[in-house]
Amino acid sequence: MTTCKNFSVPYFMCAKNIFRILFLITIICYAVVTAAMEPPRRMVAQRLVEEGIEPEQAHALLADPGIVERSDIILNNMFHSSPKEGKPRSGVMDISPGQIERAAQFMRDNQDLLAGVEERFGVSPRIVTSILLIESRLGTYPMPYNVATVYANLAFLDDPDYLRLIQERHSINYPQLQDEEAIARARRKAKWAIGELAFLIRLANHLDMDPLAITGSFAGAMGPAQFIPSSFWIFGLDADGDGLTSPFNMADAAMSMGNYLRKYGWREDAPPAQKRRALWYYNRSEVYVNTVLMVYDALAK
Numbered sequence: 001m002t003t004c005k006n007f008s009v010p011y012f013m014c015a016k017n018i019f020r021i022l023f024l025i026t027i028i029c030y031a032v033v034t035a036a037m038e039p040p041r042r043m044v045a046q047r048l049v050e051e052g053i054e055p056e057q058a059h060a061l062l063a064d065p066g067i068v069e070r071s072d073i074i075l076n077n078m079f080h081s082s083p084k085e086g087k088p089r090s091g092v093m094d095i096s097p098g099q100i101e102r103a104a105q106f107m108r109d110n111q112d113l114l115a116g117v118e119e120r121f122g123v124s125p126r127i128v129t130s131i132l133l134i135e136s137r138l139g140t141y142p143m144p145y146n147v148a149t150v151y152a153n154l155a156f157l158d159d160p161d162y163l164r165l166i167q168e169r170h171s172i173n174y175p176q177l178q179d180e181e182a183i184a185r186a187r188r189k190a191k192w193a194i195g196e197l198a199f200l201i202r203l204a205n206h207l208d209m210d211p212l213a214i215t216g217s218f219a220g221a222m223g224p225a226q227f228i229p230s231s232f233w234i235f236g237l238d239a240d241g242d243g244l245t246s247p248f249n250m251a252d253a254a255m256s257m258g259n260y261l262r263k264y265g266w267r268e269d270a271p272p273a274q275k276r277r278a279l280w281y282y283n284r285s286e287v288y289v290n291t292v293l294m295v296y297d298a299l300a301k
Contacts, residue, residue, distance in 0.1 A: 139224035154193035199229035223247035
């Protein structure tokens with residue numbers, strides 16, 4: 001019988017044990033690498049607890065497989081979040097005559113709701129409708145992103161090791177990830193996202209919803225008016241008296257928008273610069289502000 005050198009055991013048994021040892025080493029190495037690449041879920045959960053979220057809910061949410069690692073969300077928010085001009089140097093987004101007509105029809109169909117917003121906040125049907133058109137095509141634009149996943153992925157950047165991992169993975173296509181300015185912006189976004197995720201959880205609890213069931217844009221905005229969680233928590237209003245303040249309810253969204261715009265200085269008779277400033281607080285983009293005002297003027301005709 002052939003035996004292992006210096007051992008009185010059959011050779012095939014020795015080979016089998018060696019195979020098992022190699023297999024175990026492979027599994028251990030894989031586990032170590034996987035752990036190193038796993039997003040810092042516990043860190044984000046702990047940050048949520050510090051923001052006032054119940055520990056059990058915070059840790060359960062971040063441990064849920066519904067929170068998926070999505071570096072594309074990080075990159076889109078870092079480098080592709082600003083509205084784009086339809087034509088070079090036009091200063092506005094592409095808006096077709098058909099969209100203007102649909103906006104005008106929306107004003108006719110929702111006359112009572114929009115009149116109520118105007119009566120309470122002095123914010124006209126034209127400006128509310130203009131924003132709704134740009135933000136969500138009057139509530140019809142698909143919003144396929146899991147909002148909790150959006151904010152969790154941005155929050156992961158608060159971990160320096162995870163930020164370095166994103167840089168290593170994507171610096172070929174996004175060399176600006178190595179710039180100090182981009183690194184500082186990533187850290188700011190991470191801290192902001194942790195706060196937004198906490199407000200999202202509070203909002204979900206108020207609506208008796210699973211936070212993982214809430215969908216929105218890749219930037220984490222929700223509903224027809226595209227509110228982020230903290231803004232809706234502060235400015236949201238129950239317009240239809242159903243006992244819930246929901247960013248997904250058109251009446252609540254429109255009334256809450258009126259509340260927001262009034263707070264930031266919108267007045268129908270205000271100077272153009274004051275109107276622009278109020279809209280800029282809604283979306284900090286000159287192209288966005290220009291486009292909303294273009295639609296606003298078109299709806300006056």
